[in-house]
Amino acid sequence: MNEPAATNGQALPGRYYTDPTLFSAIKEGLLYKSWHFACHESQIPETGDYFAFSIMDQDVFVVRQKDSSLRCFYNVCQHRGHTLVEGAGRANLLVCPYHAWSYALDGRLRGAQGTKGQANFDRSRICLTEVRLDRFCGFVFANLDPEAEPMSEAFPGVESAVRALAPDIEERVYAGGHEVAESCNWLVAVENYNECYHCKMVHRTFSSGVIDPGSYDIQAFSEAAKCLHHTAKAQSGDTAWYDTSRSDYGSFFLWPLFSLQIYPSGLVNTYHWRPEGVGETTIHRGWYSKDGVIDDAMQRVIDLDRQTTFEEDLELVKRVQRGLASRGYRPSPLVINPEGGIDSEHSIDKLHEWLMEAIDG
Ligand code: FES
Ligand SMILES: [Fe+2]
Numbered sequence: 001m002n003e004p005a006a007t008n009g010q011a012l013p014g015r016y017y018t019d020p021t022l023f024s025a026i027k028e029g030l031l032y033k034s035w036h037f038a039c040h041e042s043q044i045p046e047t048g049d050y051f052a053f054s055i056m057d058q059d060v061f062v063v064r065q066k067d068s069s070l071r072c073f074y075n076v077c078q079h080r081g082h083t084l085v086e087g088a089g090r091a092n093l094l095v096c097p098y099h100a101w102s103y104a105l106d107g108r109l110r111g112a113q114g115t116k117g118q119a120n121f122d123r124s125r126i127c128l129t130e131v132r133l134d135r136f137c138g139f140v141f142a143n144l145d146p147e148a149e150p151m152s153e154a155f156p157g158v159e160s161a162v163r164a165l166a167p168d169i170e171e172r173v174y175a176g177g178h179e180v181a182e183s184c185n186w187l188v189a190v191e192n193y194n195e196c197y198h199c200k201m202v203h204r205t206f207s208s209g210v211i212d213p214g215s216y217d218i219q220a221f222s223e224a225a226k227c228l229h230h231t232a233k234a235q236s237g238d239t240a241w242y243d244t245s246r247s248d249y250g251s252f253f254l255w256p257l258f259s260l261q262i263y264p265s266g267l268v269n270t271y272h273w274r275p276e277g278v279g280e281t282t283i284h285r286g287w288y289s290k291d292g293v294i295d296d297a298m299q300r301v302i303d304l305d306r307q308t309t310f311e312e313d314l315e316l317v318k319r320v321q322r323g324l325a326s327r328g329y330r331p332s333p334l335v336i337n338p339e340g341g342i343d344s345e346h347s348i349d350k351l352h353e354w355l356m357e358a359i360d361g
Contacts, residue, residue: 017324031275059076065096158221
């Protein structure tokens with residue numbers, strides 16, 4: 001008997017997370033057309049600063065121009081295909097490590113040794129291939145789809161909502177972060193992030209140290225924006241990890257692979273998921289402070305977060321991925337409470353709706 005098709009209010013069949021063919025369809029229908037987090041503006045402040053990253057099997061980089069604007073290119077030399085830059089750095093000219101062809105910061109070919117006088121070689125026709133770039137509250141994103149709508153249209157109103165909670169968001173500076181390989185499909189990690197039904201059970205420290213679990217809610221931001229908005233009151237009292245009294249918790253998950261979290265009192269941090277294969281995902285956790293410095297109180301939050309919430313989730317998603325490949329898994333109805341709240345998975349249903357929209361056309 002064939003597995004049932006995905007239906008509203010149901011957990012998805014395991015193949016959505018384990019089947020390489022379906023993963024390819026999701027790449028083509030969704031991930032190659034989505035906005036992917038690249039880096040923060042503060043990581044490339046000067047002319048010639050570049051930051052290389054990957055969108056699955058596609059290598060790209062962002063580079064600061066002479067007029068201080070940012071541009072994004074595929075990270076591939078147009079000669080015979082070597083990658084052009086590695087990691088992050090600063091350069092006046094981008095020189096390929098293979099045969100030393102060089103490119104200006106705007107992607108135009110500047111030099112190619114030995115080609116002078118060659119009849120069929122028109123240097124002016126060769127340039128790097130550009131990739132769409134956009135900004136969101138100081139965070140830099142790239143999209144491989146030249147036709148993609150700008151982020152202001154993909155996520156209308158979300159930037160203003162972020163600013164309402166963190167008015168100084170544009171002045172934040174990247175303060176540090178860490179990256180871990182997760183043995184799971186990206187959607188397993190993203191679903192896990194976007195429900196707090198497991199929080200009281202699994203994230204006891206987070207639930208007593210950062211947020212008040214009884215107040216936790218996740219709602220679609222609006223009809224127009226594919227964003228899940230997490231809200232909660234700050235946890236107060238003896239168990240709080242730090243002084244949480246200045247503002248409440250809010251998190252803005254931008255479908256499909258990035259979340260900007262404002263912990264109570266305006267502590268800005270991010271989750272960024274990078275699909276590496278059908279069952280492999282890299283997760284990057286970033287922290288942002290006013291001056292890029294991490295004080296003792298912030299360091300304590302970073303450490304506690306990593307040792308508890310982050311580690312706890314890693315273990316969950318690994319085990320879920322294994323279970324989704326089980327021949328014995330028969331998906332059940334999601335837990336849907338029309339009122340929302342912490343004991344509801346309507347947010348998961350929303351993710352499935354967005355996924356189906358992308359892959360079913
Ligand atoms: S591949 Fe880059 S110079 Fe040859
Ligand atoms: Fe979790």
